[in-house]
Amino acid sequence: MLATKNCIVTIDYHINDTEGNLLHEQTESLSYLHGGYGQLFNGVEEALEGKKVGDTFKVALSSDEAFGEYDPELLVTENI
DSSP states (O other): OBOOTTOEEEEOOEEEOTTOOEEEEOSSOEEEEOSSSSSSOHHHHHHHTTOBTTOOOOOOOOGGGTTOSOOGGGOOOOOO
16 A cells, blocks of 8 residues: 555654754654645655555755754753
8 A cells, every 4th residue: 555645654763863863763653644634744744655565765854844943042951
């Protein structure tokens, strides 16, 4: 089955910075309704379109395509 509009898609993913350093690795699979419903970044969903079970791929997103430009005023540091 291919990832097409209105299919439930399950993915495993990790996030790296531009230097290849691992920033986040999902411990559980992510399932979502494919088809432009705002559950994933557009670039990721576009890359998934037409993929089949077992396919792997990489997507590079600019900050504008993901969470937005870095704003130091939004940084919160928690003491542990």
